[in-house]
Amino acid sequence: MANAVTPVILGLLSLGARSGYDIKTTVDRSTRFFWAASYGQIYPELRRLEREGLVEGEDAPNGSRPRRIYRLTAAGREELESWLRSQGQLLIEHRDELLLRMFFADALPRDEALILVETRKRIFEEVLETLHGIDDMPGEDPQFVDLVLRWGIAYTEWETKWCTEQLERLQGAAATA
Numbered sequence: 001m002a003n004a005v006t007p008v009i010l011g012l013l014s015l016g017a018r019s020g021y022d023i024k025t026t027v028d029r030s031t032r033f034f035w036a037a038s039y040g041q042i043y044p045e046l047r048r049l050e051r052e053g054l055v056e057g058e059d060a061p062n063g064s065r066p067r068r069i070y071r072l073t074a075a076g077r078e079e080l081e082s083w084l085r086s087q088g089q090l091l092i093e094h095r096d097e098l099l100l101r102m103f104f105a106d107a108l109p110r111d112e113a114l115i116l117v118e119t120r121k122r123i124f125e126e127v128l129e130t131l132h133g134i135d136d137m138p139g140e141d142p143q144f145v146d147l148v149l150r151w152g153i154a155y156t157e158w159e160t161k162w163c164t165e166q167l168e169r170l171q172g173a174a175a176t177a
Helices: 006-014 020-028 039-051 074-085 097-103 110-135 143-176
Strands: 055-059 068-072
Touching (some): 006 039, 006 068, 039 055, 039 068, 068 074
Antiparallel strands (some): 055 068
């Protein structure tokens, strides 16, 4: 794959034709929880994929707004399937700025450090609410899209529980100190 957003675009187009805006909207309610993509990545990549014959675009203006709808070509489907089947080292990279701040939180006064854990708990509670909202949407997701949604809900429930337990532990340790 050419870059990090390529599999997102090819994968979403394998589910149906979409505009760049539609791709970003879908990313924002699905893959962004584990694989984000910005407009600044999506539109240039769509143009590159079209030049390479992996997607084809068709102008489909929406009123006065220009719009281009993209479809996966046979070559694009082959590229996606090749990526899905590829062997080699798969990396799990997790960049989490709040977790990094918590790692260094001993540099703060205790009450400020605890706010980081409380903030993390609140953020994950909000994400969990969002994921449940996605789960409650009408219609049925493809089987493996649903599988990843189930993972997201389970992980977010675990993260929320972990934050609660750690706050109790840290607050209890402060009371006995």
